[in-house]
Amino acid sequence: MKGRFYIQGTAAISPQESFSGEFTPQLLTLADKNLLRVKEPDYRAFIAPNSLRRMSRVLKMGLTTAIRCLQNSGVAVPDAIITGTGKGSLHDTERFLHDIRRYSETALNPTPFIQSTYNSVNGLVALQVQCTEYNNTFVHRGFSFEHALLDAMMLLSEGRAGNVLAGAFDEMSDEYFYIRSRIGSWKEQLTQPEEMFTAGTPGALSGEGSAFFVLSSTPSDVHIAGLKMLYKPSQERVHETLEAFLRQHGLQPSDIGLLISGRSGDTNFDHYYHALTAQYFPQTPEVPFKQLCGEYDTAASFALWLAVERMRKEELRHVLIYNQFFGEQHTFILLGR
Template identity: 50%
Template sequence: MKGNCYIQGMAAISPQLTFEGDIFSAPLIHTDSNLLACIEPDYKPFIPGNSLRRMTRVLKIGLTAALRCIQDSGLDTPGPIVTGTGKGSLQDTEKFIKEIVEYKETALNPTPFIQSTYNSVNGLIALQQKCTAYNNTFVHRGFSFENALLDSMMLIQEGASHTLTGAFEEITAEHFYIKSRIGFWKETPVNSAELYQHLSPGTIAGEGATFFALTGSPSPHTYAAISGFKMLYKPAPGKLTATLKDFSAGADLIITGRNGDSHHEHFYEELDSCYLGVPQVPFKHLCGEYDTAGAFGVWLAAQIIKAQQLPQQWFPQLQPLSAPVNSILFYNHFYGEQHVMLRLERV
């Protein structure tokens, strides 16, 4: 993808203290349950109480993160709303399916069905902001957020002044159990703060909602420019290495999606061989693994490049940045199938 777009505003609700306050002084939140759940903020400043009672968790975190992002950007309206999600509202989906069995397909409450659709968060944002512009949700597993980002960059190149672009995901007890049966998570409890020291099959589960206000031109408030974007689906042997070498020569820092899963560590070993000596920062110990975890990684990269420092308490094993970070390579993949590379540059 050619052509720059600029991150004008951001917001993230995650298992870390990312929604309010200074992330560079926030402590590292960790768990040994193999599941990192979101720290939910006070919703009342963003969502009316009568609406709040009828909304499930993913709707609350998605809408609140979007509204905080709009505030942070200083923009009056969200413009086109483009999001990605791998699973949507699992809580509502599970509730509706259980009621089908419980009530034998009669007298069903329609609310869980309505709110279980993938585009329910987009609809809530548009209703609250009275936005009638382009509105789209992408559901493509590990490429969900990336397709939303690609669509947004194309909209900006076609003349849109700005977009609201984001991703949201939740984990439930039932979904965690189902995925544990097929080997997604580690078999024994692992302290998330020590995730990368436990290289074994599986990883830890996560969830979150992350939104960006993207514009076609920079401003004094801009966090970073997205100047390069590449997606690969099940790359052939050698293709990933060749693409990594060509993609972002001269990167000062690399943000990686390493997650402690030994099945996919070889992809990051390919990355290591391409960028010898370049500092690497993994982020999955902060948010866990989920379909749209890449959105959190991009949010972290933009924070680092804007502030020119690492949240040191989140990365105690890494040395503080000693040189200016003008270019960051972001690389992530979802279970070895969907691979994404982004180049972020300092503005």
């Protein structure tokens, strides 16, 4: 997808101090497991107390991030709401399944089931801002956020929307962390973020977060210029696609001022990044964003938020994001001024 899709406002809740105040990246210290938990804000400033007590954690995160994003962009009601999530509300799903077993499928509380559906956040946002327009949720594992972004870009290019609220959200529960650790997704030994690239071990550090963006056809200081997705490509295919992607936008690798990569310290998959940077970006500054937020299905949303932050603070003309999710879903996102 190619075009100019301007970013009017952003917001993110992440393991970093990203929601309010001046953002300064910090390497966190983990205490007992390889999981980077989000730093949650005071939700009472955004959600009524009577509603807040009934909401699960990911619903609070998603709704609050979306509201702050709209406030930052100066948009009261968007023309469309589009999100991506890999797992939705894990805590609500687990709670409902446990209740089925505990109560032998009788006298079940329907609230966890209702809130466990993937589009719960979209519905809450729409109710909060009284938006009755296009509303969609994508659940495509490592492509979830990218498809939400693509859908938003298509709506804008077709003239069906003037501004679109697009975002992503995912949480990590203790049970799902354990399940993924059993199949080798996370590092076995406790590894600090500052050590993840020198540990030389398989597995990543788990993470979670929520990030939202208001995209518009109205010019602003930063825009998304292009998006490209690949499914289970070979190393050669990744390189061929990068060359064609940059050529399509009239760029050379040397034109990229900053590379934001999804390098996670996972020896099973970091070779994709090593080969790409060695061949195309040997002198380009690189920011491995998963050192700040961890690995999760929609981690690319934090990468996009980080890219916008860097472009608004520095004289960067082009920023490239390259991310892959456990070797299967690969994405290039190009930002420009």
